[in-house]
Structure formats: C-alpha cells, structure tokens
Amino acid sequence: MSTEKEIFITQPDMPPLEDFIPYLQQIWDSRVLTNGGTFHHQLERALCDYLGVEHISLFTNGTLALVTALQTLRITGEVITTPYSFVATAHSLLWNGIKPVFVDIDPRTLNMDPARIEAAITPQTTAIMPVHCYGHPCDVEAIQKIADNYNLRVIYDAAHAFGVRREGLSLLGHGDLSVLSFHATKVFNTFEGGAIVSPDAKTKLRVDRLKNFGFVDETTVVAPGINGKMSEINAAFGLLQLKQVDQAMAQRREQDERYRHLLGAVKGVHCVEGSGESTANYSYFPILIGDGHPESRDTVFQRLRDNKIYARRYFFPLISDFPMYRGLSSADPANLPVAGDIARRVICLPIYPGLTAEQQQRIVGLVGAA
C-alpha cells in the first residue's frame, strides 16, 4: 500500500476564499437569497457571453434541467438515447413517463451512432436525446437530418460540453435545447448547478416559468412546474469560477498532452480522441484497455485503487444494465455490443488543475502491466 496521498478523478478548481467574501457580503446586505437576484442575472449574462449563446436559464442542477427541457418541448412517448452516459440522462425520461429507447454508440467517438437511429424510430418516437460524451461533439448534422426527416425534437445532454466549440460556434447551439451541468465534478462548477440553452426568447420564457412552479405572475400558474431555481450563492460562485475557467482548461490541456505522450509507450492502451474540427474542454481523460494489454481493465483499475488513485469506470455499468432499464427490449446487450465492449474496457484517469507531472507519471506507470 502506497503512502502517497489520495488522487481522485477530479477536484474542483477553487478560487481563493477571500475572493468570495465580497459576494457573500453583498448577498447578506441585499437579503436576496434566490428567485432571480442580481448574481443570477449577472451569471446568465456572463455565461451567454462566454459560451457564445443567446439564451440561458440557470438551474439547481443538471438533472432538473434535463427533466424540465423535456417538459419545455412537451416530449412524450419514446425518446431515442444512448446507454453510454451518466444515469441521469435516462432518469430524466422516466421522471417524465417517457420510454427510453437505447441505440448503440460509435466505437470511435463513443457517442450515439447516427446510423442506428432510424431503425429505432417507431410511431411513438418524439425526440432524440444524445450526449456529447466527454465533451466530444456528436455528429450533430447527421442527427439533425434524421430529426428533420421524421419530425423529431433533439435535446442534447451537454453536461460534459461546457465551452466546447465546433467550426467556430458554440456546440450548444445545436438541436432544440442543450442542457449543462455545473456539478462540483464538472469543468465549470457552481457547487451544484445546471442550465438550459434555448434558441429564442420565447422558449427561454417557457423554461423560466417551468423552473419556477409554472408561475407567470403572482396569481397565475400555467403549468405544473418544478422548483429548479439556482440560488444567489451558487450564482455568485459561478461568476468567480468563470474568471479562472480558461486557465483551468489550459492546465487540463497540458495534462491531456502529457498523458497522451506518456501512454504512447504503454502497450494495449488506447487514448480516446476528440473530433478534429472542434475545441475540447479536457473534462475527462478516458482510456481503453485493449487486447494488447496483458491484464484486464479491472486488474488495472484495482491496482490504481490499491495505490490510492481513484480513477473511475465512466461509464460502467451501462445505463441499460440498471434494474429500471434492463427489461426494455432496446436494453438487450445484443442490441448494444459496442457500448458493452467499451464499458468493459474504459477507465477515466484523474485530470484537474493542480495534478502534477510527477503524479501523472506515477499513474501511467501503474496503468502499464505490473
């Protein structure tokens, strides 16, 4: 057992505490704690500028934002989605009484394989919910083409895709809505938080009503909305965090390059690639343990653990293997061979500002065969 200190898959990038005190002072002075205060408003504006989008609505967390995105577009029936994601993607469908229909992923991008979508469409299908896995863009054009042909809506789970651009534009502009998560483990965090990116002011207004119980004014409620509002404390932290997010991503980029360089010498390890024409946010560092490696993924994973390196098997198990999903016909492993194979081989290595070159070397040393 190593005496080194524990290394987790990620650590939030914390600004100096004293920098947060003036924000807290302002909240205490104003006594506006939530319901769209100054910081909430400022963070929405700042994120629109930073991300290059026009309409954003802040949420308590990404999961409630996903649930609300589906309600915003009145999605019902069946929705085509990926089994290779965090479980909240499919849970948001169940919370709306929608049946998830899983399709397999592309072995290169690990995103939903557009070539498999059409075969999964039935008369009940109303939408597609893809995930930009690890922040790597989905094939947005192919997905939109299918959606247009079959009159389906597209809601992107963009929880990993903060700040990602494609062909010079925000990735978040694709589809009908995009949903972000600002959870503590994400590249940009507000402790807990999330957002919906809307294409126009009218849609944003509906989102904003749905996240506030459906209120239109003091006495009018137009929908069974939820309480999904972000508080002033979370919004203030987001404003502070936003100031250092570019620097954090630059550090992650260096770490990404170093891992690729070091792992180039390790047999049987494949580093998952982003797609060439997009910018990356380096939010995760997924590797696949392949046939060329003399050990199984779980042997490697356990050795990391034994050395207090808490890498994660994102995403294992597949969502479709959890008990509330595995009875669906689309959850049959025979329908999802690529996702099943990747889930058995993947490990996400630690990546976060502050992880040192020496720590990365030690991690890579442990990934190689013992």
Ligand SMILES: *Cc1c(COP(=O)(O)O)cnc(C)c1O
């Ligand atoms: C983090 C995450 C979510 C959930 O976001 P929360 O803010 O934790 O509720 C949803 N989907 C994916 C792909 C995620 O990684």
